[in-house]
Amino acid sequence: MTKLLFQDDSYIKNFEAEIKEIVEDTVVLNQTAFAYRGGGLQSDTGYLETTSGEKYELIEAYFKGGKVLHKLSPTPQKSLLNQKVSCSINWDARYRQMRMHTALHALSGILFKKYGSTVTGGNITPEKSRVDFEIDHLRQERVEEIVKEINEILVGDHPVSVSYMKREEALIIPDLIRTKVNLIPERVKTLRIVEIKGVDMQADGGVHVANTNEIGEFVSLKSENRGKNNKRLYFTVKP
Ligand SMILES: [Zn+2]
Numbered sequence: 001m002t003k004l005l006f007q008d009d010s011y012i013k014n015f016e017a018e019i020k021e022i023v024e025d026t027v028v029l030n031q032t033a034f035a036y037r038g039g040g041l042q043s044d045t046g047y048l049e050t051t052s053g054e055k056y057e058l059i060e061a062y063f064k065g066g067k068v069l070h071k072l073s074p075t076p077q078k079s080l081l082n083q084k085v086s087c088s089i090n091w092d093a094r095y096r097q098m099r100m101h102t103a104l105h106a107l108s109g110i111l112f113k114k115y116g117s118t119v120t121g122g123n124i125t126p127e128k129s130r131v132d133f134e135i136d137h138l139r140q141e142r143v144e145e146i147v148k149e150i151n152e153i154l155v156g157d158h159p160v161s162v163s164y165m166k167r168e169e170a171l172i173i174p175d176l177i178r179t180k181v182n183l184i185p186e187r188v189k190t191l192r193i194v195e196i197k198g199v200d201m202q203a204d205g206g207v208h209v210a211n212t213n214e215i216g217e218f219v220s221l222k223s224e225n226r227g228k229n230n231k232r233l234y235f236t237v238k239p
Contacts, residue, residue, distance in 0.1 A: 002068045003031035007192060008162065010035075010098055010207040014088045017048075019080050026069035027076050034089060035207045036061035036068050040122045041101060044094050048072065048085040058087075094207070096126035099215045099237050102160055102196065102208045103150070104131055107218075107235075109200030110149050111135070112178055119179075120230070128221065130234045138231040143223050146233075150218045158197050158212040165193050175201035 002020075005012055012033040021028035027048075037043040043060040048070070056072040063069070104122050111117040111133055121132040167184075170176045170191050179202040184191065194204040196212060209215060221234040 002029055004068070005031055005033040006035045006207050007205065009033075010209070012089075013091050014086065017085055017087055019076075019083050019085060021067075022076050022078060022081055023067075023069060025073075025075045026071045027080065028067050029070060029085075029087075032061065032068055032070070032087075034058060034061045034068075034070060034087065035094065035097075036063050038063060039204065039206045040104075041097055041124045041206050042126070044089050046087060046089040048087050050080070050083050050085055056085075093126040095209075096237070097124055098207045098209045100124045100126070100129045100235075101206055102212065103154065103215050103218055103235070103237055104129060105194065105200045105202060105204070105208070106153050106158075106196055106212060106215075107131060107146070107150055108133075108179070108202070109175075109196065110146065110153065114146075114149065128234060128236050130232055132226070132230060132232050134229045135231050136229060138223055138225065138233075140223075143220050143233065147218060147220050153199055154212045154215045154218060156212060158199055160194065160196050160208050160210055160212065162208075163193050163195070165191050167191060170203060173201065176203060179203065 015033045017029040017031050019027045020030050034044045046058045048056045059071045059073050061070045101124050108119040115135055117133050117135040119133045123130050167189050170181050181203050191203040192205055194208055195201045215237055217238040219236050219238055224232040226232050
């Protein structure tokens, strides 16, 4: 099992690891701070360097067959097995994803508390993100109102915390019920909970900033009507 360093500390930019397995053009590490693709977030990119100075680019990290696979370029040689590597994350892209991701969670809290609207999907990239939610209509005035509300939250001091909770405890917390904690597979007994104090609480495996005041300004790019109850908003964060 690879230890997921990014789940307890989203601010690790460089770390040491050991290559435990080589699977085609990917490697499995004993521990990783590279956040892998999933939960609507893109994979980190970055570099791995051996003690003898061989450098590999991390193209993508993803979860498959119970393993976190790190796809490298050039293709890793068998001699890499059991070697120690110094790893560095492409921080600019990662940090923007963290800001976008926490903004999406804050938006989810606002949409529910203010409009009773549930987020049904989302996709985050460092440049531009989208969120899908259930709401009957989404005219321009309402988009402007939502943007104003989220920006009021973002400039405020709302710490973001990560904690772990037993499944049975999570199933009775209203914010977690709303974000469909019951749909998490039964075999998952301990849930990682991300809370934006006073704004939102969700079971989540991804990387976040530590406080909403790190996010910057939320900017709506475009809204789309995708059916009676289904609306989509594209957004970014500035700068
Ligand atoms: Zn999330």
